[in-house]
Amino acid sequence: METTDAPIHQAPLHPGLPFFGNTLAFLRDPLGTLCTLQRNHDRIVHLRIGGRHQYLVFRPEDTKHILQENHRNYGRSPAFDVLKIFLGNGLLTSDGDFWRRQRRLAQPAFHRQKLAALAQTMVSETADWLDELNRQDLKKSVNVSQAFMDVTMRIVCKTLFGSDTIGKLDGLSGALDSLNYLANKRMLSPIRFPYTWPTPNNLRSKRARMQVDSFIYGLIDQRRQHHEAKDDLLGMLLSAEDEETGERMSNQQLRDECVTIFSAGHETTAVSMAWTIHLLTKHPDVLARLQAESQSVLGDARIPAPDAFRSLTYTLQVVQESLRLYPPAWILSRRAHNDDHIGSYTIPTGDTALLCPYLLHRDPLNWPDPERFDPDRFAPGGPKENLHSYAYLPFGGGPRLCIGNQFALMELQILLSMFVRSFNFKALANQRIIPKPLITLRPNQPIRVILS
Template identity: 60%
Template sequence: MAASETSTPVHPGWPVVGNTLEFARNPLAMFTRLSQQYERVVRISIGGRKQFVALRPEDVKYVFQENNRNYVRSPAFMILKRFLGEGLLTSDGDFWRRQRRLAQPAFHRQKLAILAQTMVEEAVGWVDELAESVEAKPGAPVNMSQSLMDVTMQIVCKTLFGTEYAAVSGAGHIKGLSHSLETLNYLANQMLLTPVKVPRSWPTPSNVRFRKASALVDNLIYGFIATRRQTGESRDDLLDMLLHAVDEETGAVMSDKQLRDECVTLFTAGHETTAVSMAWTLSLLATHPDIQARVQAEVREKLGTDRVPGADAFRSLTYTLQVIQESLRLYPPAWAMSRMALADDQLGPHRVPAGATVLVSPYVLHHDPRHWEQPDRFDPDRFAAGREKERHPYAYLPFGGGPRLCIGNQFALMEMQILLGLLLRDFTLQRPEKLPVPQPLITLRPKTPLHLVMQRNTNWFS
């Protein structure tokens, strides 16, 4: 006979609020404690809702892959829908499957190869600007968190919007777009953690800011779409690929609203998430000079002294990619994921009732000593060829898993390889005075901006 819901251990909490306060205070510490105290599944209560935390990779695989049609985006995603709309990150069911079919060709390897050279050119310009800054103020710490936000914004705008971006970038509109999306991200996180939900129609300061930021985003992106439709020109950017995508099963194309939602989703994911991941990677390399030296040796050998290397050269940066993969293990940007069960189900002996949320924490899976030896140690050799056989495939999921594996995962990894390779070819990163502390918002950010002293390797090109 199937086990009843009462057989699932319940993590003790406070009356009425349950575990909400513990979660809001330090969710990473809370999830880590759950992993240490419970074997497989534990029930918690956040914001008045029952949540089932899955702690084993085999159960995560079941939810994300084997029985994925029974699990949809949880109610928490309704907050993200307020500004992302029905993009790939937030939509479900047949609509999501159709959108995925339409968008997938834009991320095929040959399409990404076209975008890679744009990334290289933007990254070269970024490194040149850093060189000027370092030479003007030698020994002064550089705010790398902001610098990375700027360059990833440039890259996602250029690869997504192409020439339309170039036409408006000088007017400050793109920075306004970036700032507005940052505001929406921040407000969405506030709403996510607030137990009492205020109606959207109320003129609270947060709702007013939300509407203002949303309007700016919509005006700019709908403007890009309208301009492209009017010109009818073919371009080598993501907007063009999405605009001309045709569903092979139905012959349908994306509406302006669907294009807007996918563009906002891609902009948000391709900008902030990559910048945050790069900041963690640089902080790890600055505190591990031996690993930094290995990366420098590889990039100098593979990239040579060409100021603008060909994009294909970056595919040979295997150790550099291992460093990025290990950084994503230690600091996964998507530190928590959730799904809602459509029908009653079982995770091993534990019953998950319809309507309940299943929570998964990649951060906890990535730090679990049952799957990773010395899990808190920075060791890129964990990702050397063949080592993946040593662990369960769902013990590592920085980009999710199953059919909803992040569509832009190869785009992000390629961008990070290019940025890291060109940066470390020119610079040596010195240990920061203070290591960043993780702040789990919608993404896992450094709590304070990362400032690094950077030494230019001026003899490299001489």
């Protein structure tokens, strides 16, 4: 972040409607509104959304300033209050010293050597899922959005909780889907009734949360009572000890982290996989190259050795380019504790900074022909290596970089390579798929393909 002696100014205000400000424009078409703002403003723009003052920044260097260089001046924005109702006070929603302690405790569970031990589980679960998919009537179209939700649910359940939970997935999956749907609905609603009011949605979310809590607290109690030491993520979190105090996580903290990992760990990966398949149906040349690499590296083994996936360089490029076009975390928000300056402009105390990976990933100054799907952008020695480090951030950045980013990338490579090795696929005719920006960037409808 450069220093400046220029006078401090108010950021340019984007005109909106009386009383509503820019709220209705964002409710009608958030992505279109964001792209219009990017075209019309150079560095920062002041918006009024939902009765709050918010400042959207466009440049990678300013994004880095907020997320990394001056991150201690920023906390979770009011938007996270909605997520906290459903997820609790986990890594995604907590702040300050509590968040730093939780991050220290959880970090060892996501070290590379720990993730390598979980890769075998990912490969085995993917192989079982592909066998089940192959037994379906392939004359009918397949809802790959739901299919990937199913397999990522199985993978995160096995890696987080171990094999003894698979038979209980149906009820848990439905409860988590309900919580996710209701959180999206509450996030987008201009009118939010207090969570204590007995509205139909509040009652439904409480029932779903009770079901999730019963499942997870039951597992935690079982592990504690039987002193079970397992090498899954829950086992690692149970044994994690604060280096400074020697304390371990309480049952409440374990529950909140498990729900956060469970929710984020399957939904975002499944959505990313569905988007990737959608892109591949439009680019058969990329699919052919991907299949050739998968067959060459993995061979015909039903369950390839986990180490083999490290050689899938083009597969990783395809994943990275898909995440560029459709980043699950499409927008980020932070609340300023004190005044901050972006160049000669001020973000006042208590107001919100908006950071938008969706826009950063489509900035033509950094990504020529940004709407084009081109995995070679991420080839070794390719254009990506010469860009600002914050021109591409599908997992956020700074100290709050997603703790599960390597877990997700590994899972995406395994799923994609094994799927394209097993199947050819084509899109259904007349299926119009466009992004629907909810908490994550979902397709507007389930993506269906014909498998062969």
